[in-house]
Amino acid sequence: MDYKIRTWPDKILKQKMKKVDFFDERLEDYIQNMYRVMYEEDGVGLAANQIGIPYQIIVIDTTKRDKKGEDKEEGIKLELINPKIIHKEGNVQSTEGCLSFPGIQITIPRAEKVKVVAQDINGDEIEIETDGFLAIVLQHEIDHINGIPFINYLSPVKKKLILEKYMKLKKETSRRKN
């Protein structure tokens, strides 16, 4: 299958993904493809539905890279199966982009700290408690598998404006490609 970034308003970005109950080669294959596309697109996180895989899987790599792809600053790399936020604490304003909304950057409220439970690639339960950038990426990606795009945190007026700007950008980009 050819996995490509799905962009808004693709309907898979609005749906809650299915729970993974298979911890085998198929899951490994999904995860490999998710990392591949994430690195190709220069992302720090990716949810499975962003490339059309209908399951609760996210991958994250916060390693900062230079243009040549050589590692500059070692970050955290992890893949989470069926992740869920079980605790949130504090409030921060977060400026975020999203591979499914190319060209758009918005500032939205996020929790400062999160506690997440998930399974690893073998199906074993893991728990992560973190803050800072990783906490933000976790919230963004876990929202994706629950069908919640980051624009949902904007006020209705702002959301409308941002979506108009985005649809205009999208039209211009596709015109250039055709």
Ligand SMILES: [Zn+2]
């Ligand atoms: Zn996103």
